[in-house]
Each structure stands twice: as structure tokens, then as C-alpha cells.
Amino acid sequence: MVGNSLSRGETGLRSRTIAIGEKTFPYHFGRECVTEIGTAIAQLAPDKLVFVTDDDVLAHYGHAIDTMAGAIPSVILSHPSGESMKTLTCLSQHLETALRAGITRRSVVVSFGGGVPGNLAGLMANLLFRGVRLVHVPTTTIAAMDSVLSLKQAINSGVGKNHLGTYYAPDAVFTDVDFFTTLPERELRSGLCEMAKNCLAIQPEALDGLRAIVAGGDPAAPDSLLWLLDASIAAKSSVTRDDTFERRAGLVLEYGHTVGHAIEICDHRARGAAGLPHGTAIALGMLVAAHISHARGWLSDDEVSTHYEIVTGLGVEPALPASVRAEQVLAVVADDNKKGYLPARPDAVPFVLLRGLGRPEMSGDLPLTPVEVREIRAALDVITQPSASTPIVVG
Ligand SMILES: NC(=O)c1ccc[n+]([C@@H]2O[C@H](COP(=O)([O-])OP(=O)(O)OC[C@H]3O[C@@H](n4cnc5c(N)ncnc54)[C@H](O)[C@@H]3O)[C@@H](O)[C@H]2O)c1
Structure with missing residues (x-):
């Protein structure tokens, strides 16, 4: 990772630069910053946005999608939430729908939700025209604190979990911690368990902060x-x-x-x-x-x-x-x-x-x-x- 100190950018978002091998991308996060996220996405100058989300996130945050999309033509691909979304069937349906909606190489895939839409969107972005731009907007603690900090994008096979996948870097990650306020407690704590894993296995010096x-x-x-x-x-x-x-x-x-x-x-x-x-x-x-x-x-x-x-x-x-x-x-x-x-x-x-x-x-x-x-x-x-x-x- 580079850019070690937190800084408040002009948009009000805090920023870190994530380096994973040769790939680097910015991670911007803050509070009450959905409008700033939309402004930053618009700066990528996409011709279309493909939002990949799930039905629960859509029900909670359809208005946030509208804000992030602004005037950019958008396709919203949603599915009932959960692992049943991480299948070849759903991947194939979403890809077909995006292509039929007229997306191009200038389009940007935006994952909006937890690790499940994030993984699916990552694979989609990698496959469409052999690679279009990807932005993650994680709304769960698992996604924000874990899955978007990895290039791994995978769906499940009938044999096991995450068996079908690839590595693909986002152009940027954005989140607003206020999204997490509507998470069911069990999902919030699930993300904190991954954080606990990082403390126990990598950074025990952070255990006191977690405690x-x-x-x-x-x-x-x-x-x-x-x-x-x-x-x-x-x-x-x-x-x-x-x-x-x-x-x-x-x-x-x-x-x-x-x-x-x-x-x-x-x-x-x-x-x-x-x-x-x-x-x-x-x-x-x-x-x-x-x-x-x-x-x-x-x-x-x-x-x-x-x-x-x-x-x-x-x-x-x-x-x-x-x-x-x-x-x-x-x-x-x-x-x-x-x-x-x-x-x-x-x-x-x-x-x-x-x-x-x-x-x-x-x-x-x-x-x-x-x-x-x-x-x-x-x-x-x-x-x-x-x-x-x-x-x-x-x-
Ligand atoms: N790529 C990686 O390295 C990596 C790392 C960790 C996890 N993962 C994958 O991520 C998945 C788990 O992620 P997850 O726990 O975020 O699952 P998820 O995406 O299914 O989200 C969990 C639930 O929370 C709901 N939800 C999401 N945001 C919400 C919000 N703001 N308010 C209310 N409800 C909300 C969703 O609708 C869903 O029901 C697994 O498939 C796992 O394999 C991948």
C-alpha cells in the first residue's frame, strides 16, 4: 500500500492508494458522501453505467444509485440477494442483458452491494469486451474491509465455493460508512470477524483497538x-x-x-x-x-x-x-x-x-x-x- 496517511480530499472523501502487485487504485471513503461518489464516477466519462446489485440493496438504496448515476444512462442488474447470485446462470444472464442494453468499451461496471454483487461484477467487467472499467461501491463490512481489497473475483461451481474465477483490478473503490448503518447486525458482525482475522493472523498490534x-x-x-x-x-x-x-x-x-x-x-x-x-x-x-x-x-x-x-x-x-x-x-x-x-x-x-x-x-x-x-x-x-x-x- 502507498499513501500511508489519511487525507481529506477536496471532495470530502478520505483517500488511500491501494497497491496490489503492479496494480494500484484509489480507495475513497467517508460519511454522507454519495453525491461526491457520483461526481467521481462521472469523471471517468463513461457512456453507460452497469450497476450490479441485489434486490435488498436496491430496496434500501435505489435512491443512492440514482444519485451516483446522475445524468449517465444506466442499466441496473439485480437479483435476489445471497450466494445463489454467484452462479454461471446469473453471470450469463447479466452479461447478455448488459450487452443487449448497448454497453461499449467505454462503459463502467459498478458493483453496489456486498461481496456477492462485488464478485459477480468483477467477473463481468473482466469478461465484457475482454475488460471494461470496474468501480466497487461496497455496502457491507465484508465487502468494504475485505473483498474489495483483493483482485480475486469468483463465482461458485456445483462442486464448491469460488471455484470459477479470475483476478481483476477496479479503477476505484468508494464507500460511505453510512451504508453500513442499515446492515443487519449479523452482517455487520460478519465483516468485523474478517477484521478480527486480520488482527489475529497479520496485525496483532491492532487487537487493542478492536477490543x-x-x-x-x-x-x-x-x-x-x-x-x-x-x-x-x-x-x-x-x-x-x-x-x-x-x-x-x-x-x-x-x-x-x-x-x-x-x-x-x-x-x-x-x-x-x-x-x-x-x-x-x-x-x-x-x-x-x-x-x-x-x-x-x-x-x-x-x-x-x-x-x-x-x-x-x-x-x-x-x-x-x-x-x-x-x-x-x-x-x-x-x-x-x-x-x-x-x-x-x-x-x-x-x-x-x-x-x-x-x-x-x-x-x-x-x-x-x-x-x-x-x-x-x-x-x-x-x-x-x-x-x-x-x-x-x-x-
Ligand atoms: N474476493 C475476495 O477476496 C472475497 C473476500 C471476502 C468475501 N468474498 C465473497 O463475498 C461474499 C460475502 O460477502 P457479503 O457478506 O458482503 O455478502 P452479500 O453480498 O450477500 O451481502 C450480505 C447481505 O447483506 C445485504 N446488504 C448488503 N448491503 C446492505 C446494506 N447496506 N444494508 C442492508 N443490507 C445490506 C445483502 O442484500 C445480503 O443479503 C462471499 O460470496 C465471499 O466469497 C470475496
Whole structure:
């Protein structure tokens, strides 16, 4: 990341420059700044805007789309919210609709919503005419603090999550933290769980700031959100600036994801949209990873307790949902998208494990280590037990 100090630009938006490998793009954020966002989008001189959003965001913020679009002809592509949007079918329908609406190489795709519309829009922008300009306007904490700070754009296959994707950089990211005030609490906290991941795995020095916000009881206060956004940008950028494809140092961002993704998929298969939000599932995945590290003698009791303190402080019940069985999780883990980073072993999967807070175990230059299925099972057993609301250490 470059441009390390926050500055107030003429538009009233705060700006940081994000560098991911050779790609750089500005990230502008502030409060009550939708009009400024529209002005900045107009400065890209698009002939058309293609807004990619979901029905819930549209219901809340249709007026913001009008403001951002101004006089620029716009196509609004919406779909019922949730992972069911990240499919080849939806991608194909949106692409066809955009093309039939007469978009050109001068058009700009604008993602407006959470990580789901963001990922879909990223793929669309990459595919249309082999690449049109992309602007992200994230409206969830997950998207603003995590997914837009990555070039990864992916949709799901019938086999697993994020299996079909590419890397594509936006021209700019804009957000107004006031968008987050309408987020259901579970979605807000889901984003904060990803922030917690960054603290535990990358920047433990930010843990005290996060603790203070958790203790304050109002993480949705604008000042808290601005601090969280800034801290997330700093943490995530520190591991992706030299790793465009998140295939080396950036893999540490997968902390909690091997089991977390699997829990998320299983729960969504069982409960549909009522399943755990992404970040909450990742929080459970981090607890599993912490228990495995502890069992290997790498994390101390205190460090495992810190995981529980932060995760439960963010309102996450530290237990596998009743709708999900450990066996199902293990079956999905076998298809994890980090397969292939390490020499194949039938009994093990590549995993981000910590040797201390902020200190991932490395295999060469990769923050990955093989973990045997029996180790994952033992750690899952701990969070499957109903009594898991207090830290239980496996050894
Ligand atoms: N590319 C990456 O590196 C990356 C990183 C993290 C997550 N992701 C992806 O992002 C997705 C999860 O993101 P998400 O949690 O933002 O999901 P999401 O986009 O489905 O949003 C969650 C819910 O919040 C609603 N919502 C959005 N903004 C709102 C607002 N301001 N007010 C009220 N409701 C609002 C949405 O309608 C939806 O129901 C996953 O598919 C994940 O794979 C990608």
C-alpha cells in the first residue's frame, strides 16, 4: 500500500492508494458522501453505467444509485440477494442483458452491494469486451474491509465455493460508512470477524483497538467504522502489495477459511439464506485452526483464549450450527480451493496455522502447512460440543 496517511480530499472523501502487485487504485471513503461518489464516477466519462446489485440493496438504496448515476444512462442488474447470485446462470444472464442494453468499451461496471454483487461484477467487467472499467461501491463490512481489497473475483461451481474465477483490478473503490448503518447486525458482525482475522493472523498490534470497539458496544458508530476500515486496509494491503494473486504471502488471508468455507457451504445447503454469514463461518474456522495449532504446541492457552475472546465478543456462538455435522464439513474440506499449493497427500489438506498471533507457519514462502483430516476432526469435535461456549483446549 502507498499513501500511508489519511487525507481529506477536496471532495470530502478520505483517500488511500491501494497497491496490489503492479496494480494500484484509489480507495475513497467517508460519511454522507454519495453525491461526491457520483461526481467521481462521472469523471471517468463513461457512456453507460452497469450497476450490479441485489434486490435488498436496491430496496434500501435505489435512491443512492440514482444519485451516483446522475445524468449517465444506466442499466441496473439485480437479483435476489445471497450466494445463489454467484452462479454461471446469473453471470450469463447479466452479461447478455448488459450487452443487449448497448454497453461499449467505454462503459463502467459498478458493483453496489456486498461481496456477492462485488464478485459477480468483477467477473463481468473482466469478461465484457475482454475488460471494461470496474468501480466497487461496497455496502457491507465484508465487502468494504475485505473483498474489495483483493483482485480475486469468483463465482461458485456445483462442486464448491469460488471455484470459477479470475483476478481483476477496479479503477476505484468508494464507500460511505453510512451504508453500513442499515446492515443487519449479523452482517455487520460478519465483516468485523474478517477484521478480527486480520488482527489475529497479520496485525496483532491492532487487537487493542478492536477490543476497545467491541467493549464500546457500538461497532456501527461512524468513528468506529472509519477506524475499522482504515485498519483493514492497512492489514490486508500489507500482505497483498507484493502478491497480486494471493498465492504467496497473501494466502495468510485464508486463515480460518479452510474449515470456515466448508461450514458456510454445509449450513447454506441445510438452511439456505438463514445459514451463517461468511465472516461468522470464518470465525468458527479460526477457532478450529487455533485448536489445531494448540494441539501441535504452537499456540498457547492464552492465544487460544484470545481467539475466543474476540470471536465471542463479536457475538459469535463458538459452536458448529446444529444443522451441520462434522462429517459433512470434512467432506467439503477435501475440495478446498487451496488444494495443489502443497504436494498432494490423501490424508491432509493445506491449512493456514499460526505459530503465534500474527506468525503463520510457513512451507517455503507459503504460509501453509499440511493438516491431517484426523487433526481437523479432533478440533471440530471441540466446537461441536454444546459446552463449547467456554474455551476448551484440545491437546
Ligand atoms: N474476493 C475476495 O477476496 C472475497 C473476500 C471476502 C468475501 N468474498 C465473497 O463475498 C461474499 C460475502 O460477502 P457479503 O457478506 O458482503 O455478502 P452479500 O453480498 O450477500 O451481502 C450480505 C447481505 O447483506 C445485504 N446488504 C448488503 N448491503 C446492505 C446494506 N447496506 N444494508 C442492508 N443490507 C445490506 C445483502 O442484500 C445480503 O443479503 C462471499 O460470496 C465471499 O466469497 C470475496
